[in-house]
Amino acid sequence: MSHHSIEARDLAFSYPDGTVALDGVSFEITHGESVAIVGANGAGKSTLLMHLNGFLTPLRGSVRVGDVPVIKSTLSDIRKAIGTVFQDPDDQLFMPSVYEDVAFGPMNLGLPLEEVDARVIEALTQVDALRLKDRPPYRLSGGEKRAVAIATVLAMRPNALILDEPSSNLDPRARRRLIGLLGTFTHTKIIATHDLDLAMDLCERTIVMSGGTISADGRTGDIFTDDALLDSCGLERPLSMQNCPKCGRSD
Amino acid sequence: MASLEHEIHEFGQLDQLSYQDTPIHRLDPRAKVLTTLVYLVCVVSFGKYAVLPLLPFLLFPVVIAGLGNLPTGFLFRKLLAVAPFAIVVGIFNPLLDTHIALRVGTLGISAGWISYASILLRFGLTTLAALVLIGTTSFMAICAAIERMGAPDVFATQLLFLYRYTFVLADEVVRMGRARALRSFGRHGMGIRVYSNMLGHLLLRTYARAQRIYLAMTCRGFDGQVRILRTLHLSTRDVTFTLGWSAVFVAFRLFNVPLVLGQFITGLIT
Ligand SMILES: Nc1ncnc2c1ncn2[C@@H]1O[C@H](COP(=O)(O)OP(=O)(O)O)[C@@H](O)[C@H]1O
Ligand SMILES: [Mg+2]
Numbered sequence: 001m002s003h004h005s006i007e008a009r010d011l012a013f014s015y016p017d018g019t020v021a022l023d024g025v026s027f028e029i030t031h032g033e034s035v036a037i038v039g040a041n042g043a044g045k046s047t048l049l050m051h052l053n054g055f056l057t058p059l060r061g062s063v064r065v066g067d068v069p070v071i072k073s074t075l076s077d078i079r080k081a082i083g084t085v086f087q088d089p090d091d092q093l094f095m096p097s098v099y100e101d102v103a104f105g106p107m108n109l110g111l112p113l114e115e116v117d118a119r120v121i122e123a124l125t126q127v128d129a130l131r132l133k134d135r136p137p138y139r140l141s142g143g144e145k146r147a148v149a150i151a152t153v154l155a156m157r158p159n160a161l162i163l164d165e166p167s168s169n170l171d172p173r174a175r176r177r178l179i180g181l182l183g184t185f186t187h188t189k190i191i192a193t194h195d196l197d198l199a200m201d202l203c204e205r206t207i208v209m210s211g212g213t214i215s216a217d218g219r220t221g222d223i224f225t226d227d228a229l230l231d232s233c234g235l236e237r238p239l240s241m242q243n244c245p246k247c248g249r250s251d
Numbered sequence: 252m253a254s255l256e257h258e259i260h261e262f263g264q265l266d267q268l269s270y271q272d273t274p275i276h277r278l279d280p281r282a283k284v285l286t287t288l289v290y291l292v293c294v295v296s297f298g299k300y301a302v303l304p305l306l307p308f309l310l311f312p313v314v315i316a317g318l319g320n321l322p323t324g325f326l327f328r329k330l331l332a333v334a335p336f337a338i339v340v341g342i343f344n345p346l347l348d349t350h351i352a353l354r355v356g357t358l359g360i361s362a363g364w365i366s367y368a369s370i371l372l373r374f375g376l377t378t379l380a381a382l383v384l385i386g387t388t389s390f391m392a393i394c395a396a397i398e399r400m401g402a403p404d405v406f407a408t409q410l411l412f413l414y415r416y417t418f419v420l421a422d423e424v425v426r427m428g429r430a431r432a433l434r435s436f437g438r439h440g441m442g443i444r445v446y447s448n449m450l451g452h453l454l455l456r457t458y459a460r461a462q463r464i465y466l467a468m469t470c471r472g473f474d475g476q477v478r479i480l481r482t483l484h485l486s487t488r489d490v491t492f493t494l495g496w497s498a499v500f501v502a503f504r505l506f507n508v509p510l511v512l513g514q515f516i517t518g519l520i521t
Contacts, residue, residue: 076472092467096415104473105471105472212398248313
């Protein structure tokens with residue numbers, strides 16, 4: 001994987017019960033970009049993310065990471081390159097202690113123990129959660145869980161990060177910290193969210209989804225000032241932009 | 252549901268106790284698991300009518316709970332919580348086994364009552380030992396220990412996940428219970444039908460969650476084997492602990508200590 005663009009071409013997917021969740025989605029995300037995927041509940045954001053790392057297989061269309069197509073035989077490489085942070089940290093933190101949870105990925109890569117240890121310490125330090133390392137994950141607060149979930153992914157040293165609703169269930173302070181933290185990462189980032197303020201702060205580009213298709217794809221600032229578009233997709237302007245469209249970033 | 256919530260809370264408390272830092276907590280988990288095993292074997296292998304020779308075995312849980320800083324009241328409450336089981340198990344012994352085995356003055360005590368007492372005592376001792384083990388050794392350390400001691404990988408892994416997700420599942424049960432209580436206005440909801448619905452719902456939720464967890468695991472290179480990361484060190488302290496206590500248990504098993512002691516004391520007096 002020489003360069004790490006992520007490209008979706010004409011993706012379509014329906015769930016076994018017949019729900020059409022994606023219907024012709026195409027985009028290309030280049031290396032180092034931060035992209036927000038916004039849309040109302042049920043717009044298909046999570047389903048789209050599940051295709052980018054091969055958890056779901058499209059009925060039609062394809063996904064490429066760099067010059068590697070996402071197919072069964074490339075899955076393990078793709079998943080090393082793209083780290084996914086799930087919506088519910090309880091799904092992601094399955095080991096009995098924070099340390100072991102973060103070590104889980106590096107251990108599976110077959111790294112020597114010293115290297116595993118170094119990576120765990122580094123990842124936990126990055127998310128400012130080193131002091132939690134011996135705690136059981138199910139006893140952490142929502143914000144701490146989220147930070148540790150991100151650390152488990154960072155320890156794999158991915159090129160790109162995919163985050164599904166990272167700010168859901170966080171109190172305002174934890175949310176602020178998370179935004180600060182994500183802002184420090186230089187990875188390619190794809191963030192599904194309906195927290196438009198978060199998208200505003202972190203992503204220069206926004207893709208708007210509704211009903212399984214892309215309604216708009218462009219600069220975040222432009223999209224969030226287009227009231228007609230936002231309204232038709234069941235979204236509202238970010239709070240920071242509701243009165244004065246020009247000074248939204250000045251909080 | 253309140254009592255269920257309470258139980259779950261207590262279970263969590265036991266888990267939290269195991270993260271303390273005392274000389275007992277610092278022992279290698281293998282030493283504690285092995286010692287507990289020897290203890291269990293010794294206690295269980297007594298004859299049906301043993302009561303007196305079992306008493307010295309109380310020493311072990313008492314000493315370990317003391318050194319391991321486990322609150323006595325808490326252990327006692329846990330013991331009471333499981334007691335009904337033992338009480339029911341042996342309840343027919345006094346009725347079935349009525350020949351008189353012991354006379355205290357004019358009072359005859361039947362063999363059935365003695366074996367019932369023995370069952371209760373053994374149940375209490377083994378439960379205490381298990382509680383003390385779990386309270387002084389984190390569950391994952393126990394899993395690591397049994398894996399090192401030769402249990403199959405799959406077994407240790409299963410146990411680990413079972414334990415880990417008990418908390419998540421328990422939370423889900425509590426949440427559903429609350430949701431039901433909120434809408435049933437103090438009556439018993441819609442009775443059994445709602446319970447079966449809830450159970451089905453819980454199963455589906457659990458299944459969906461299991462699927463997401465599996466995804467998260469494959470995402471991080473899971474290939475079917477959980478590598479438990481634990482560098483265990485057996486020190487002389489651990490070996491001494493295991494051998495010392497095992498010797499004590501075997502001695503308790505072979506010699507009727509209260510009887511020997513009693514004879515010794517009467518020997519001194521006369
Ligand atoms: N496991 C599933 N089975 C059937 N339908 C599903 C499943 N997951 C999601 N859907 C449906 O697919 C659509 C898109 O869902 P999703 O991608 O989760 O949306 P979002 O993440 O944007 O809220 C919704 O209509 C949803 O009801
Ligand atoms: Mg979603």
